[in-house]
Amino acid sequence: MRVMVTGANGFVGRQLVMRLLEAGEVRGRPIEALLILDRQLDGLPDDARLRRHYGSVTDPALLRRALADGVDVVFHLASLPGGAAEAQYELGYQVNLQGSLELLDQLRNPRRPPVLVYASSVAVYGGDLPLRMDEDQPCSPQLSYAAHKRMVEIALQDLARRGEVDGRALRLPGIVARPREPNGLRSAFMSDLLHAYAAGEAYTCPVSPQASAWWMSARCCVDNLLHAAELQAPGDRRVWQLPVLQLTIAQVLAGLQASLGEETRACISFEPEPQLEALFGRYPALRTTQARKLGFCHDGSVLGLLRNALDLPPRRGTAATRKGICA
Amino acid sequence: MRVMVTGANGFVGRQLVMRLLEAGEVRGRPIEALLILDRQLDGLPDDARLRRHYGSVTDPALLRRALADGVDVVFHLASLPGGAAEAQYELGYQVNLQGSLELLDQLRNPRRPPVLVYASSVAVYGGDLPLRMDEDQPCSPQLSYAAHKRMVEIALQDLARRGEVDGRALRLPGIVARPREPNGLRSAFMSDLLHAYAAGEAYTCPVSPQASAWWMSARCCVDNLLHAAELQAPGDRRVWQLPVLQLTIAQVLAGLQASLGEETRACISFEPEPQLEALFGRYPALRTTQARKLGFCHDGSVLGLLRNALDLPPRRGTAATRKGICA
Numbered sequence: 198m199r200v201m202v203t204g205a206n207g208f209v210g211r212q213l214v215m216r217l218l219e220a221g222e223v224r225g226r227p228i229e230a231l232l233i234l235d236r237q238l239d240g241l242p243d244d245a246r247l248r249r250h251y252g253s254v255t256d257p258a259l260l261r262r263a264l265a266d267g268v269d270v271v272f273h274l275a276s277l278p279g280g281a282a283e284a285q286y287e288l289g290y291q292v293n294l295q296g297s298l299e300l301l302d303q304l305r306n307p308r309r310p311p312v313l314v315y316a317s318s319v320a321v322y323g324g325d326l327p328l329r330m331d332e333d334q335p336c337s338p339q340l341s342y343a344a345h346k347r348m349v350e351i352a353l354q355d356l357a358r359r360g361e362v363d364g365r366a367l368r369l370p371g372i373v374a375r376p377r378e379p380n381g382l383r384s385a386f387m388s389d390l391l392h393a394y395a396a397g398e399a400y401t402c403p404v405s406p407q408a409s410a411w412w413m414s415a416r417c418c419v420d421n422l423l424h425a426a427e428l429q430a431p432g433d434r435r436v437w438q439l440p441v442l443q444l445t446i447a448q449v450l451a452g453l454q455a456s457l458g459e460e461t462r463a464c465i466s467f468e469p470e471p472q473l474e475a476l477f478g479r480y481p482a483l484r485t486t487q488a489r490k491l492g493f494c495h496d497g498s499v500l501g502l503l504r505n506a507l508d509l510p511p512r513r514g515t516a517a518t519r520k521g522i523c524a
Numbered sequence: 525m526r527v528m529v530t531g532a533n534g535f536v537g538r539q540l541v542m543r544l545l546e547a548g549e550v551r552g553r554p555i556e557a558l559l560i561l562d563r564q565l566d567g568l569p570d571d572a573r574l575r576r577h578y579g580s581v582t583d584p585a586l587l588r589r590a591l592a593d594g595v596d597v598v599f600h601l602a603s604l605p606g607g608a609a610e611a612q613y614e615l616g617y618q619v620n621l622q623g624s625l626e627l628l629d630q631l632r633n634p635r636r637p638p639v640l641v642y643a644s645s646v647a648v649y650g651g652d653l654p655l656r657m658d659e660d661q662p663c664s665p666q667l668s669y670a671a672h673k674r675m676v677e678i679a680l681q682d683l684a685r686r687g688e689v690d691g692r693a694l695r696l697p698g699i700v701a702r703p704r705e706p707n708g709l710r711s712a713f714m715s716d717l718l719h720a721y722a723a724g725e726a727y728t729c730p731v732s733p734q735a736s737a738w739w740m741s742a743r744c745c746v747d748n749l750l751h752a753a754e755l756q757a758p759g760d761r762r763v764w765q766l767p768v769l770q771l772t773i774a775q776v777l778a779g780l781q782a783s784l785g786e787e788t789r790a791c792i793s794f795e796p797e798p799q800l801e802a803l804f805g806r807y808p809a810l811r812t813t814q815a816r817k818l819g820f821c822h823d824g825s826v827l828g829l830l831r832n833a834l835d836l837p838p839r840r841g842t843a844a845t846r847k848g849i850c851a
Contacts, residue, residue: 286686290629302617335662344682348675355671359613 198226199268203254203300204275205233208375209316211240213272213419218244223270223426224312232263235275254296260303270312270426273300279320279342281381286341294345301352305361313353314425315366317436319411321347324476331484332438339476350436357435365425367493370411370441371477372418373506384477387412388506390446390465394453395507399464404446406467408478411441412449414505417496424492431491440485440495442502452499456509525553526595530581530627531602532560535702536643538567540599540746545571550597550753551639559590562602581623587630597639597753600627606647606669608708613668621672628679632688640680641752642693644763646738648674651803658811659765666803677763684762692752694820697738697768698804699745700833711804714739715833717773717792721780722834726791731773733794735805738768739776741832744823751819758818767812767822769829779826783836 200223204210210233217223217231233241234250241247252259254275275292276282282289297315304311322330323337338344353364375388386403387410393400404410413421421439444452450465469478485493496502503509527550531537537560544550544558560568561577568574579586581602602619603609609616624642631638649657650664665671680691702715713730714737720727731737740748748766771779777792796805812820823829830836 294625298621333662335660338678338682339685341682341686344678348678351665351671351675351678355665355668358666359668 198223198228198270199230199232199266200228201232201234201263201268201271203234203271203273204316206235206237206240207274208380209372209415209418209422210235210272210274212415213274213422214241214247216419216423218242218246220423223423230266232268234259234263253292254300255291257299257303260300264303268304268311270314271300271304272314272316272422272426273297274316276316276346277342278381278383279318279340280383282342282345283340284381289341289345293342294348297345297349298352301349301356301362301364305356307359307361310361310363312426313362313364314422315349315353315364316422317346317350317366317368318343319368319370319438319441319480321350321368324479326479326481329482329484332487334438354435358433364435365428365431366436367421367425368436368438369418370413370439370480372413372415373502374415383473384410386473386477390449391453391503391506394450394465395457397460397464399466402446402465402467403470404467404474404478405469406447406450407445408469408474409443409445409480410477411480411483412444412496412502413439413441414496414502416505417494417502421493424494428491434487437488437491437493438483438485439493440488441480441483442495442499443480443482444499444502448499449503452503456500456503456507525550525555525597526557526559526593527555528559528561528590528595528598530561530598530600531643533562533564533567534601535707536699536742536745536749537562537599537601539742540601540749541568541574543746543750545569545573547750550750557593559595561586561590580619581627582618584626584630587627591630595631595638597641598627598631599641599643599749599753600624601643603643603673604669605708605710606645606667607710609669609672610667611708616668616672620669621675624672624676625679628676628683628689628691632683634686634688637688637690639753640689640691641749642676642680642691643749644673644677644693644695645670646695646697646765646768646807648677648695651806653806653808656809656811659814661765681762685760691762692755692758693763694748694752695763695765696745697740697766697807699740699742700829701742710800711737713800713804717776718780718830718833721777721792722784724787724791726793729773729792729794730797731794731801731805732796733774733777734772735796735801736770736772736807737804738807738810739771739823739829740766740768741823741829743832744821744829748820751821755818761814764815764818764820765810765812766820767815768807768810769822769824769826770807770809771826771829775826776830779830783827783830783834 250263277292320343323339356362357364371384371387374391577590604619647670650666683689684691698711698714701718
């Protein structure tokens, strides 16, 4: 199999590449070539199967070179995050919309449609959500990032309907725990809180303890991306909301205390920013019946989330595994 | 005011251009230049205000030339119809999606956002509609044409939110009575039926008498496009479902009989095509509370629709006007 990963040097991309190399196969056949595409690729090991393509998805010629010998499975993770895309509209338009459309266009192949797993985002729903929601919630994007993700979902669904690209779009929640570096993500506080607590450092949380968000570890996220690629004939609908853990900041802090001890808890203070609280602090209960039926998963519990996200050892006497409920 | 019309030589485009020239003003100010863009422009009169730009919206340089001296109001009507876009995917992708995105991108102007009226389509909902629906019905496009229209709606809504383009998208139903020529529209039968009845010719209708569709005359459609341009500060939501007349073929035939006499009725026979019946024969009752509140309209009645569509004289003793309920 020839497999491609865009955004391969990103937080999720690196873990996905490592897991693909470890597994050595996808859809029951060995991986002969793993095409990795990103502006830098320094976070990845030497491996004879890796083919490095340096550059951006905004470069059609780079995509054509990478895809010249064909491809069977593509994971399209490259994107400019929401905060950065809102501030740098033109760049977000090129990366998140036009780069994705160009990739989809180059992948069209009615005789042998490649599998495309696309990392979409829960941002597509917008901020004004009902108290309970399910997978059929209408989308009302309130960021350009979200508008462009939604547009690409529609293009992917259309090419799947036409039988030209075997697309599968997953709406990802906040993925933790990202490295503590400026990354243009408005939801960065979710990871920063975990790292700060684990390190025993002071942290000013920009949302309130009552703020309710949707959480997933990178490990569980990679489980889901791989699972999406494995699905055989998943039906007409090709855009799925992943199951999520809906947790308040207070619940996450209680989990951190149970996992790591409470000595550092006093270092966490709160200065809620109204706009951030509105966008990331009011995520409601979410039913994901269809995604669960297809075998997608979340981390199982707040303790499972924290173990997976912070790479903690499993607790003795608990049945939960380190790999989330997918494993 | 500098006004632009794309698709100016089309069925609706020509009538819109004529109405703009007659009115001589838009948004309370005189029209100094009316930029008309299409591959042909032979259906339009000589008028000193007209600036002819020959070509396609898929040509970014043409758009730049047309917009070089600025623009205040744009009517974006150019599109490859649904049937043609499904068969010629690449051309539909360039015209309906990329051409529209390029136009939106060139119109961005945060200091003085131009008004953009975009002709979207009821095709965005897809074919599997509930028995009753309203303006919040989720979209589930089942044609590439519809997918691309929906994507452009989202881009327009996003640029309106950003204050860079003052966009207004209208979802149009089947517009009658189009000229009897191959036009790539799957809904062409709606116009063909009217022309055939009026001409007393035999016609084989490809949907059943029970087929229920949404109807609007071109005159009423132009009323709505002009109204959309006139609205001042229409609020956050910028994608509106126009009010429609929901009529079965049988109701339209009864209206034709009342308007034109029944001598030709026997010439109409039926050979329903299942796919066409599924796409265009099951349009349900539709509530458009928000669009009506904003002043959008339909033709008032089947008789009003036929008068407006076939340019019939008004009936004595009826209060209905020839200009639909907008007038």
